[in-house]
């Protein structure tokens with residue numbers, strides 16, 4: 001038996017696919033990587049939230065799974081929509097890396113009269129403007145190495161990246177600041193494996209699961225799902241487990257960062273089910289979170 005692992009072609013995607021491959025090899029399963037280009041990779045210059053609502057990075061791999069061209073697909077879990085296609089399942093979630101967002105400054109710092117921050121993410125934009133209303137935020141796209149190069153080539157104060165993405169491909173040394181105050185994207189820093197529902201390898205995939213990570217990301221993703229928001233919405237959610245407690249922070253922001261709603265909870269791990277994520281999102285919905293999310297600026 002040789003399992004075909006579908007992956008995107010970026011350095012980060014390949015690193016994550018290799019990780020899954022090694023874990024399967026350690027379980028005496030042979031593997032082969034199949035590189036597939038996604039729509040989100042081809043269209044590097046269009047802002048991500050304009051590419052389409054959901055699955056811009058996952059669709060090509062979903063198709064390959066459904067056609068049987070690959071047996072599993074490896075993704076950054078935060079890029080995977082909370083609702084999968086009917087025939088597909090999230091079969092494993094690996095142990096999470098650092099979930100935080102970080103600031104990367106240019107190698108040579110520039111003198112700025114007004115700070116300009118680069119990011120292509122509307123969540124990062126909203127959080128940044130919420131905390132620093134006087135700063136300017138500009139768009140930034142491309143895979144991690146491309147974005148790092150753009151940071152050095154422009155006059156920006158810096159750009160926001162995922163800690164895990166930089167660390168995995170050897171750019172941890174570019175981190176200037178860990179942005180502890182920014183609530184990460186739901187499931188940021190976790191790697192997920194998607195397979196067909198009728199896969200015959202479920203038991204094998206279960207062995208790749210990291211239970212604590214799975215509990216946390218299921219809650220974060222339920223929170224996002226309940227708010228009916230895709231990966232490109234100004235929604236942050238982060239859960240972590242310490243001893244027997246699960247700690248959760250979630251927030252919904254207006255696009256321009258002018259308003260936000262927060263929820264913070266701690267519960268015993270024994271009570272931690274995805275349902276909690278739905279409930280906590282419901283609290284914010286009752287306070288008008290959906291109106292906050294759907295409120296558009298005139299220049300949008």
Ligand SMILES: NCc1[nH]cc(CCC(=O)O)c1CC(=O)O
Nearest residue numbers: 076079161162164165188189190
């Ligand atoms: N949207 C692109 C993307 N998808 C996953 C990561 C990083 C790894 C992760 O968060 O799991 C990145 C890069 C980034 O956000 O800087």
